[in-house]
Amino acid sequence: MAKTNVVAAFTDLYRPTVNGVTYTIALWRERWGRRRGSMAVVFPEMAGYEPDDGEYALPSVGAPLYPRYRLGAPVAPEELDTPDIVHVHTPFTVGFAGVRFARERDVPVVATYHTLLEDRVNQHVPEVAVEPLKRACRAYERAFFERVDHATVPTAFARRHLLERVGADVDATIVSNGIDVDFFRPVEATPLRERYSLSGEGPLLGYTGRHGPEKNLEEAIDAVDGTDWTLVIAGDGPARDDLKARAAATDADVRFLGFLEREELPAFYSALDAFVFPSPVETQGLVALEATACGTPVVAADAGALADGVIEGETGYRYAPGDREAFRWAIRRTLAERERLSDLCQRRRSMLAVDHSLEQLAGLYDAIRDD
DSSP states (O other): OOOOOEEEEEOSOOTTSOSHHHHHHHHHHHHHHHHTSEEEEEEEOOTTOOOOTTEEEEOEEEETTEEEEEEEOSSOOTTOOOOSEEEEOOSSHHHHHHHHHHHHHTOOEEEEOOOOGGGGGGGTSOHHHHHHHHHHHHHHHHHHHTTSSEEEESSHHHHHIIIIISOOOSOEEEOOOOBOTTTSSOOOOHHHHHHTTOOOSSOEEEEEEEOOGGGOHHHHHHHHTTSSOEEEEEEEOTTHHHHHHHHHTTTOEEEEEEOOOGGGHHHHHHHOSEEEEOOSOOSSOHHHHHHHHTTOOEEEESSTTHHHHSOBTTTEEEEOTTOHHHHHHHHHHHHHTHHHHHHHHHHTHHHHBHHHHHHHHHHHHHHHHHO
């Protein structure tokens, strides 16, 4: 079997942007270089980040509808050597450049399905245009993924969505994105609690990540309304002001912390009695895995990837999206079983590790090259 050592990753999302895709690619690149060979990354140039060796920034322009992101020139860098395999992570200009580069160099190309394009459509167009645009998104994804040799998906839900709802005719293998369990682990959280004045007597619930309408964070606010629970929400996003207004209109103790430094995240997760995750649109939900690795059980919407990723009675409990009483019941049960659930969460740490994911990825690369 041919051994794949040299990989070229193409992505429309990368540093300094902070999200699950950029986190995954950066972590894969670092660990692949440590364990197997090299993983170059091609991405759109963005102010605030200087490329390292093996990182290739393409000229870029602002992305329509998403001013925080950039669209890179749809070309491969001339100085990029021919790899053993190309891995594309996004279906936009740089992703298409990666597919074309693979074909020109006659090497296999793999694509990962990170994001459901249709899930934010209703944030950008009138209601009458939502369904037609969702169909267009699925047709676009289908056309992109049918150009590659193989797809990877982080969860069973993402695989079903790609093959059944999108209808892509492509072989797809589940490979979790994985997380850095050396970093995400239970730690002493008292300093963080004191720094953010979170040392109250009641249970502490929390969320960190994007504040977008699709995340359904208003359900978490409603769930703590009228209870002695404190909800801490870290991160930022377009729904932040609306969420603050909703919290102010309820009898709920809700704290907005803003962005936390990455170094603070293990302590943040460790400080919580439960991590709440009401988003129904995740393809994996890395923050749920990070919380689990820190020994914090998760209360999540029984939808999307979380329906598979949060194991009932082991890493937390799930509830039917939109059912506030079911959400509260799941929180109460998680709090009552917190010690047992925390122990079970920590026992799963090895399965969450990025090194475990890269072993699967390396086997898949080698098999594709031998076909």
